[in-house]
Amino acid sequence: MDALLALWDGAFGSSYAFWSATLVRATPLLFVGLAVAVAFRAGVLNIGAEGQLLVGAIVASSIALHNAGAPRAVVIVAMIVGGAAGGAAWAGIAEWLRRRFGVLEVISTIMLNFVALALLSWVVRGPLQEPSGIYPQSAAFPEASHWPFLIPGQRLHLGFLLGAALALGAWFLLARSAAGFRVRVVGAGARAAVSAGGVDAQRTITTVFLLSGACAGLAGASEVGGVTWALYEGLSPGYGYTAIAVALLARLDPRWVVLSAVFFGALDAGAAAMQRDAGVPSVVGQVVVAAVVLLVLASGAVRDRIPRARAAAPEALG
Amino acid sequence: MDALLTPFLEATLRTATPLAFAALGELVTERSGVINLGLEGSIVAGCLGALVVAGAAGPAAGFLGGAAAGVLLASLLALFVITLRTDQIIAGTAVTMLGLGLTGTLYRVLYGVGGAGLSTPTVAPYTIPLLADIPVLGPALFRQTAPTYALYVALPLIAWWLHRTHGGLALRATGERAESAVAAGVPVARMRWAAILFGGAMGGLGGATLVLAQVGSFNEGMSAGRGFIAIAIVVLGRWSAWGTAAASLVFGGAFALQYLFQSTGLDVPYSLFLAFPYVLTLALLALLRGRSAAPAGLAQG
Numbered sequence: 001m002d003a004l005l006a007l008w009d010g011a012f013g014s015s016y017a018f019w020s021a022t023l024v025r026a027t028p029l030l031f032v033g034l035a036v037a038v039a040f041r042a043g044v045l046n047i048g049a050e051g052q053l054l055v056g057a058i059v060a061s062s063i064a065l066h067n068a069g070a071p072r073a074v075v076i077v078a079m080i081v082g083g084a085a086g087g088a089a090w091a092g093i094a095e096w097l098r099r100r101f102g103v104l105e106v107i108s109t110i111m112l113n114f115v116a117l118a119l120l121s122w123v124v125r126g127p128l129q130e131p132s133g134i135y136p137q138s139a140a141f142p143e144a145s146h147w148p149f150l151i152p153g154q155r156l157h158l159g160f161l162l163g164a165a166l167a168l169g170a171w172f173l174l175a176r177s178a179a180g181f182r183v184r185v186v187g188a189g190a191r192a193a194v195s196a197g198g199v200d201a202q203r204t205i206t207t208v209f210l211l212s213g214a215c216a217g218l219a220g221a222s223e224v225g226g227v228t229w230a231l232y233e234g235l236s237p238g239y240g241y242t243a244i245a246v247a248l249l250a251r252l253d254p255r256w257v258v259l260s261a262v263f264f265g266a267l268d269a270g271a272a273a274m275q276r277d278a279g280v281p282s283v284v285g286q287v288v289v290a291a292v293v294l295l296v297l298a299s300g301a302v303r304d305r306i307p308r309a310r311a312a313a314p315e316a317l318g
Numbered sequence: 319m320d321a322l323l324t325p326f327l328e329a330t331l332r333t334a335t336p337l338a339f340a341a342l343g344e345l346v347t348e349r350s351g352v353i354n355l356g357l358e359g360s361i362v363a364g365c366l367g368a369l370v371v372a373g374a375a376g377p378a379a380g381f382l383g384g385a386a387a388g389v390l391l392a393s394l395l396a397l398f399v400i401t402l403r404t405d406q407i408i409a410g411t412a413v414t415m416l417g418l419g420l421t422g423t424l425y426r427v428l429y430g431v432g433g434a435g436l437s438t439p440t441v442a443p444y445t446i447p448l449l450a451d452i453p454v455l456g457p458a459l460f461r462q463t464a465p466t467y468a469l470y471v472a473l474p475l476i477a478w479w480l481h482r483t484h485g486g487l488a489l490r491a492t493g494e495r496a497e498s499a500v501a502a503g504v505p506v507a508r509m510r511w512a513a514i515l516f517g518g519a520m521g522g523l524g525g526a527t528l529v530l531a532q533v534g535s536f537n538e539g540m541s542a543g544r545g546f547i548a549i550a551i552v553v554l555g556r557w558s559a560w561g562t563a564a565a566s567l568v569f570g571g572a573f574a575l576q577y578l579f580q581s582t583g584l585d586v587p588y589s590l591f592l593a594f595p596y597v598l599t600l601a602l603l604a605l606l607r608g609r610s611a612a613p614a615g616l617a618q619g
Binding site: 045047093097100101103104106107108110111112114115117118119121122125126241244245248284285286287289290291293294297298300 | 355394398402404405407408409411412413415416418419420422423542543546547549550553587588589590592593596597599600603604605
């Protein structure tokens, strides 16, 4: 009971808990949850949000550390663009392997997660290591690269706003535009989309895959720019995997991803408080996340939405 | 040369053993038409199950504990995929997350946060007389631990069972064309349940091998992607038992390379070795493309 109270207090117990813990932890989940939701809608099983996030963080960090006195707005925009490009490039490797060689994206994105971890481990000991060369982390970012806080005295930062805007934009595009229609059609069954609708399924899948990676890359940029102001190895406690739960709980609908991310952000903030105050290990959060995924699956709520477009992949397996 | 080659081959076989266990299990699962992305969860569950049971009842029982823990997680996947008919890929990913989270939590509950150094005695390598005297290969092949020897027996058995028995034929039919299998009177759902549980047991044994024959302790997430590599190994092995074993050796070699380089003292960044097995997986998957050998019904149900 004490543990549950601690969880609630840590997430919603005070205005600081909500604005500076829950929403700050929800921010990366918002980006990666959106990345997964959009990809799944088109039948792209991108399990690589974790790696795409890390590469986005690496690119954004190198921009922040080498900004050479540019104005703050320019640096931050460059970090946003760079983070998105990094994530998209990392997703692009998986998409290239799928299109060119028919490598199943589930396997390739998971492998690329491990490669990204190794890449991060290398850059914080090599090119981006702090000047003294002792610790495996970057130097602290110059202030010109810190993303602005949204509310005085609270830690909620620009990233959340950006993520929420992106989610609403994605919802609008998916639900209302011709491009969104193509995504949904391809997701529903690529062969039918090609033969009946004249939709270029491969092109749609490539676009969605890259956008999904860009979105996950933004999560990394937003974490280093808005929260840590430095690059180090333990940057993501598995946000990219929690993303699957975030997306599924939102029934792959970008609008609901915002709420779903806040829910998991609260869980995360609460779990941290629970560990601090009641000594309950915070890995419990991971168990809850997995349980949510399984429950959503079992309830059948997403059954009609998780497309079968794997058949669209050229030589879908192998 | 022998001074370098024999230890490298020995390390290759040792590192390949947990991978081969998991991959052979996954082979049987995939031949029934199910892809088990929860395999990573079964492996890490096997790690913890082995540690706990070995602590109470010795290493031999530890292997059984590992297998049982692997089966437990796999049964969850089977429940979702076969009984509830949910998406295999997502259910599998969730099972892996559950395995990683549960083992981390349980380990801390059982041994406390300070339990990081907790270790269990590992089984010693056993030298097979005469055979181990064969130059170069002998010591590498026949100075191994019990799990590796168990694979020497299990591999031909699995290959024989898959291709030369009624049960194996029924399993392959289930994976190729479930409708025809049903028409021929094969209990498809039961077949798949059994294949998934077998895959879980083998994954659990792979985890147990990691703990009881190699590391001697448990770390959170110590499976380190071996479950996913095992799935790639099955693809590279063209869904055959012997091919799977050969591909496992390739990956054992990739992991063992770091020992080789460390002993030569070349100055190569450690992170490079961390990435190597995963990059190799991607490269080999791309080079050996084509799904001709995949069970036709894989991940369709």
